[in-house]
Amino acid sequence: MxxxxxxxxxxxxxxxxxxxxxxxxxxxxxxxxxxxxxxxxxxxxxxxxxxxxxxxxxxxxxxxxxxxxxxxxxxxxxxxxxxxxxxxxxxxxxxxxxxxxxxxxxxxxxxxxxxxxxxxxxxxxxxxxxxxxxxxxxxxxxxxxxxxxxxxxxxxxxxxxxxxxxxxxxxxxxxxxxxxxxxxxxxxxxxxxxxxxxxxxxxxxxxxxxxxxxDPKTVEIALSREFFLRDQLQREEDALNKGHKLGKEEGREEGREEAKVEVILSLYGSGISVQKIAEATTFSIEKVEKIIENKFK
Incomplete structure (x- = not known):
């Protein structure tokens, strides 16, 4: 990029x-x-x-x-x-x-x-x-x-x-x-x-x-967009690595579920929309919303 x-x-x-x-x-x-x-x-x-x-x-x-x-x-x-x-x-x-x-x-x-x-x-x-x-x-x-x-x-x-x-x-x-x-x-x-x-x-x-x-303003926004996309990609990679690590350590279905929850919360905390999180996981939009709601209520 x-x-x-x-x-x-x-x-x-x-x-x-x-x-x-x-x-x-x-x-x-x-x-x-x-x-x-x-x-x-x-x-x-x-x-x-x-x-x-x-x-x-x-x-x-x-x-x-x-x-x-x-x-x-x-x-x-x-x-x-x-x-x-x-x-x-x-x-x-x-x-x-x-x-x-x-x-x-x-x-x-x-x-x-x-x-x-x-x-x-x-x-x-x-x-x-x-x-x-x-x-x-x-x-x-x-x-x-x-x-x-x-x-x-x-x-x-x-x-x-x-x-x-x-x-x-x-x-x-x-x-x-x-x-x-x-x-x-x-x-x-x-x-x-x-x-x-x-x-x-x-x-x-x-x-x-x-x-x-x-155009200075266009260049400024383009660079800002570039850095934002790079940061977003890094946050997603970090969240996925954390999730994989948790799932590997647990070695059970419970561990895999917890790993997915950690990934969802991390992506949401990074500003990723609920719809995009649902698209990238096996969870429904409703389940993603419930996980987020339970975390922050």
Whole structure:
């Protein structure tokens, strides 16, 4: 997890912010909606012309608001809803997390009692800086299909996973538009500049990340977000190590249960939400809430 991509200062006057930082990723596409539309059109198998922000959580977070949601929720000209995220850290329940986010996005269309026919397609897109799926290709699209003949049950559910570590590029002139975008997200400054020379869209992207990287407030928040994510990861690792140690020492079901309780309390004390704790454990949200309530009542 790197916030700034550092290059020779004799060549580059500006240190570019890293687009794999979720705050930078979000800020970049909020400020450049036309680039967001271009990026989405390289991923989807249909073309969109609008991508309007639809969630109040899309406001750029303040430096002390470290729990702001860093995903982008947009609505197309046809009413399709798309959620886009940059993710740096994985966990065992990541696929289930994706399904939960998709389900909530789809269900929130029905806040006015719409008929089923008026519901629109909901699409979840995850860009990961880690390997998630047991396959070599960086691009994956999931739908509900018949396992016998591949018939699509409904086009309303689409999940996309784009795994940056699996992107293998040797020649810039031989890559497609999506590969150019993904490489731009993960590459160093020299490669970004080379991409900018190959494409007018990438030149606009280069200009935008340069502008963003020269804004002191954006740099400050990006660094704050970086340190927060690092600290959170360390706290989670410490809590899990403590839990494993307790479980090993007890060697019984009681010990394993106590270990999980310790992990839950430690994660909660670190500011992790109840929902995220439940997603990362085998406990229900209700049980997690009860454990926390018993501890602090």
């Amino acid at each position: 790197v916030c700034l991509i550092r290059e020779d200062k004799m060549v580059y006057r500006t240190e570019l912010l890293d687009l794999r930082n979720d705050f930078v990723f979000k800020s970049f596409f909020i400020r450049a909606n036309h680039l967001l539309i271009d990026f989405l059109n390289t991923i989807l198998d249909f073309t969109i012309v609008k991508a309007d922000l639809i969630d109040s959580n899309l406001e750029l977070m303040h430096s002390d608001d470290k729990f702001s949601m860093m995903d982008l929720k947009v609505e197309t000209e046809k009413g399709e809803r798309i959620n886009i995220e940059m993710q740096l850290q994985s966990h065992e329940a990541f696929p289930e997390r994706m399904l939960m986010y998709w389900a909530k996005m789809y269900a929130t269309q029905d806040n006015k009692g719409k008929s089923y026919k008026k519901l629109n397609r909901a699409i979840q897109i995850i860009v990961t800086d880690f390997k998630l799926l047991p396959k070599p290709n960086y691009y994956s699209k999931f739908q509900i299909i018949d396992s016998e003949d591949g018939t699509v049950f409904s086009e309303h559910l689409e999940l996309y996973v784009l795994e940056l570590p699996k992107l293998n590029v040797s020649q810039l002139k031989q890559i497609n538009k999506l590969e150019k975008w993904l490489l731009f997200l993960k590459a160093d400054q020299k490669t970004k500049e080379a991409l900018a020379m190959e494409s007018s869209v990438m030149k606009e992207a280069w200009d935008e990340i340069e502008r963003l990287s020269q």
